[in-house]
Amino acid sequence: MKKRSVAAILVSGLIVSAVLTGCTGSKTTANPQPSASSQNQVVNVFSERHYETDKQLFEVFTKETGIKVNVIEGKADELIERLATEGKDTQADLFITADVGRLHRAKEKGLLQSASSDMLVKNVPENLRDKDNQWYGLTVRARVLVYDKDKVNPAQLSTYEDLIEPKWKGKILVRSSSNIYNQSLLASFIAINGEEQAKAWAKGIVANMAREPKGSDRDQAKAVVAGEGDLAIMNTYYLGQMLNSADPEEVKVAQKLGVFFPNQNTANGTHINVSGAGVTKASKNKENAIKLVEFLTSVKAQNDYAKANFEYPVNKDVEPSDLIKSWGEFKPQNINLTLLGEYNKKAVEIFDQVGWK
Amino acid sequence: MRTLRFLVNKLNSWSVLSVIFIVLILSPNIDILIHMFTKPNENWLHIKTYLLKDYIINSAILVVMTGVFCTLAGTIMAWLISAYNFPLRNFFKWALILPLAIPPYIAAYTYNGILDYTGVVQTFLRNDLGIQVNPRYFDIMSIYGAVFIFTMVLFPYVYMITRAFLEKQSASLIENARLLGKNSFEIFIYVILPISRGAILGGATLVALEVLNDYGVAAYFGVQTFSTAIFKTWFALGDIDSALKLAALLMLSVFGIVLLEKILRGRKKYNLTSKVRPIIRKQLKGAQAFLAVFICFVFFSFGFIIPTLQLLQWSILTYEKILNIYFIQLMFNSVWVALVASVLIITISVVIANFSRIEDNWFAKLISKLTLVGYSIPGAVIAIGVILFITQMDHQLQWLYKMIDPNSITLVLGTSIVMLLFAYVIRFLAVGYQSVESGFDKVGKKFFEASRMLGKNVTQTFIQVDYPMLKPAIISGFALTFVDIMKELPLTLILRPYNFDTLATKTYEYANNEMVHEASIASLIIILVSLCAIYLLYKLGDKEKI
Numbered sequence: 051m052k053k054r055s056v057a058a059i060l061v062s063g064l065i066v067s068a069v070l071t072g073c074t075g076s077k078t079t080a081n082p083q084p085s086a087s088s089q090n091q092v093v094n095v096f097s098e099r100h101y102e103t104d105k106q107l108f109e110v111f112t113k114e115t116g117i118k119v120n121v122i123e124g125k126a127d128e129l130i131e132r133l134a135t136e137g138k139d140t141q142a143d144l145f146i147t148a149d150v151g152r153l154h155r156a157k158e159k160g161l162l163q164s165a166s167s168d169m170l171v172k173n174v175p176e177n178l179r180d181k182d183n184q185w186y187g188l189t190v191r192a193r194v195l196v197y198d199k200d201k202v203n204p205a206q207l208s209t210y211e212d213l214i215e216p217k218w219k220g221k222i223l224v225r226s227s228s229n230i231y232n233q234s235l236l237a238s239f240i241a242i243n244g245e246e247q248a249k250a251w252a253k254g255i256v257a258n259m260a261r262e263p264k265g266s267d268r269d270q271a272k273a274v275v276a277g278e279g280d281l282a283i284m285n286t287y288y289l290g291q292m293l294n295s296a297d298p299e300e301v302k303v304a305q306k307l308g309v310f311f312p313n314q315n316t317a318n319g320t321h322i323n324v325s326g327a328g329v330t331k332a333s334k335n336k337e338n339a340i341k342l343v344e345f346l347t348s349v350k351a352q353n354d355y356a357k358a359n360f361e362y363p364v365n366k367d368v369e370p371s372d373l374i375k376s377w378g379e380f381k382p383q384n385i386n387l388t389l390l391g392e393y394n395k396k397a398v399e400i401f402d403q404v405g406w407k
Numbered sequence: 408m409r410t411l412r413f414l415v416n417k418l419n420s421w422s423v424l425s426v427i428f429i430v431l432i433l434s435p436n437i438d439i440l441i442h443m444f445t446k447p448n449e450n451w452l453h454i455k456t457y458l459l460k461d462y463i464i465n466s467a468i469l470v471v472m473t474g475v476f477c478t479l480a481g482t483i484m485a486w487l488i489s490a491y492n493f494p495l496r497n498f499f500k501w502a503l504i505l506p507l508a509i510p511p512y513i514a515a516y517t518y519n520g521i522l523d524y525t526g527v528v529q530t531f532l533r534n535d536l537g538i539q540v541n542p543r544y545f546d547i548m549s550i551y552g553a554v555f556i557f558t559m560v561l562f563p564y565v566y567m568i569t570r571a572f573l574e575k576q577s578a579s580l581i582e583n584a585r586l587l588g589k590n591s592f593e594i595f596i597y598v599i600l601p602i603s604r605g606a607i608l609g610g611a612t613l614v615a616l617e618v619l620n621d622y623g624v625a626a627y628f629g630v631q632t633f634s635t636a637i638f639k640t641w642f643a644l645g646d647i648d649s650a651l652k653l654a655a656l657l658m659l660s661v662f663g664i665v666l667l668e669k670i671l672r673g674r675k676k677y678n679l680t681s682k683v684r685p686i687i688r689k690q691l692k693g694a695q696a697f698l699a700v701f702i703c704f705v706f707f708s709f710g711f712i713i714p715t716l717q718l719l720q721w722s723i724l725t726y727e728k729i730l731n732i733y734f735i736q737l738m739f740n741s742v743w744v745a746l747v748a749s750v751l752i753i754t755i756s757v758v759i760a761n762f763s764r765i766e767d768n769w770f771a772k773l774i775s776k777l778t779l780v781g782y783s784i785p786g787a788v789i790a791i792g793v794i795l796f797i798t799q800m801d802h803q804l805q806w807l808y809k810m811i812d813p814n815s816i817t818l819v820l821g822t823s824i825v826m827l828l829f830a831y832v833i834r835f836l837a838v839g840y841q842s843v844e845s846g847f848d849k850v851g852k853k854f855f856e857a858s859r860m861l862g863k864n865v866t867q868t869f870i871q872v873d874y875p876m877l878k879p880a881i882i883s884g885f886a887l888t889f890v891d892i893m894k895e896l897p898l899t900l901i902l903r904p905y906n907f908d909t910l911a912t913k914t915y916e917y918a919n920n921e922m923v924h925e926a927s928i929a930s931l932i933i934i935l936v937s938l939c940a941i942y943l944l945y946k947l948g949d950k951e952k953i
Contacts, residue, residue, distance in 0.1 A: 291921065
């Protein structure tokens, strides 16, 4: 008796799923259409930015232009491998990452192409886009020092380089070196100060760490308030997120923290990074892809980016959110962001050599 | 000539299908394996100098400690549940499987959320009791914290397999030992452990493989393991060759573990199936009953209740912002890909296991061992192999696509769900296969041979004779793979078609942005769906046995 019921469940499951596979299969293959058919305009995106804001902006874009945005989200490295493997057959038109190092890697691997328009040149300042126009910044992130306002006097803070002084022994909190933001930070020091000094800096930080590197940027902030260390190296927008957290305890923690922009009185300013987008070499909807980047860097979209996610807009016509403005203006590192990609590998090697886990 | 005739004799649909399946499963990995034999380069030297020692030590600590704890916990509880009566026994019997519904990376985020500075424990101590504690005491982000997380969510593998074995196989032995005056402890050491060695090791092997393959927990807790190393080498150093060398080392250790299992299990098979009957359970009273309930309760709480309650609290905080109708779509996507892939996996497992049972030769053994390959390779590595393979397939099939639709795009399979399903099959075949194979082991060959003697062919025999006896094994294999696929992340993330989100990818989306609270709703639905699967299939399986 029971045999039948199990068999029936399995078989019906199989049939239902087969039907479903059929439906979805045909749907998905129909979606990424070649650009030739003008009624069904699409742009296919590989994205590393996993934000609600991005999805809402894509919807607005579709409403305004009639171009449908198809998205696959993933980790940048794996998306790069997928792009490379699919080669000229890829359906992806636009590649979006949360870090400039990855954009550079995609460019180096020949996965992107030059794409330009007057509007893009106007929207994105020169230092925030590729010199060959292969990628454009969408948002700017600053990696800053965060401290407990009750315990640390910001007058004691000055530069990233100062953090390796003995007075900070056992006081520095920072996450693992496998994190791309740390890699880009060190890459910027290699670009500015040279390999030797960058290595000495990383070594000094390891010596001054309050604990083994672990957890996320938010975890570093909490550890500061918990008293595990005095200073955390982290991206600003995480603090913005914490201040707007659903958990009142997190808000309380974030309110105790101050933001300090290092290296304001030196030749080079605070480390910045961008999330950005590049048109793929094999793009079959290049015009649509450019239109999407134009839209994402437009005043309207940039306003949304700034408000929803506490990132700095790239478009100079857009003001950062009030919260971000309250932290004050700052002078960013004045280097070509491409260098962060070029020195990424060196940075990873240095981290291993000095034992930054 | 003779070998040819031998081969022709062996030719039937089961053997042909088995070979086809294995070839399909191996092909995507071959491109990858070729890289393994390239010369070591400077990156490899770098890895060897600075990192390899840590990787090996950390991975070994994680696997050994988790393995030992899971084995102890799983076996003790399996024994309690199958040999004793105590309050809530019937509830714990299936409740102790539930921790499997919780993906380890979610457990890691959740426990850290409970224990960190803004977590419920420290907040309570600070705000309500006014005690300032050293946060270090509550720091779970270490290798030992990882062992804790893995133990709490993976012990059910050992528990489930051992319990199923004890319930069916051990009645006479345990009862005889009792009659001969052995106490519970002696029975456990001298009877339970030796006879259930095979089952325990089967479970412990699954645990070890899950731990070796984990990326999420290790990366979040800052523990450097082989998996994190493979990602780092591949992506940060951009060096596929060295990454694959590490993957090969990982694969070797996996095969080492499997080999060890075989050796420890010994050649002996306990064919006690002639008299399957449940054990007459002893009633526990007083302190003993309390202790039994306590042990089960502790593991059930840490493995399931505590993380689930925390997720529930977070979802109450965030549901207004997060929850919308779209979640039904996510749930639907998650469920049906898991369903289709599990059905595929079980079908393939049955075909190969049946083939390898009938043909008791080296070739069949090899085929059977090869099902493990996917389980020993990190998800991301499989993903790249699959993309490569499917892209080539698409090129081969161009003529077909053009025939059907002259405007067809090149990557038809490559942009469809087929790619993801294919990868799931490679990755989780081992899970389904282990279960089905153990079922065949138990059934043995006697009935099969009798049926063949009476003139049925292999397929008829399977449907009429083997299948009814195999059903419990098939059901448990199906449940395990279904739940594993529900939880799966790296493959789903990279291989899904455009605009295809699942609960796991949604969880990742938030967790990756360090929005752990916002990730709770998707996590909770994963747990609920897995819970339903476990419960339904448990119920179904339970009725079958008696």
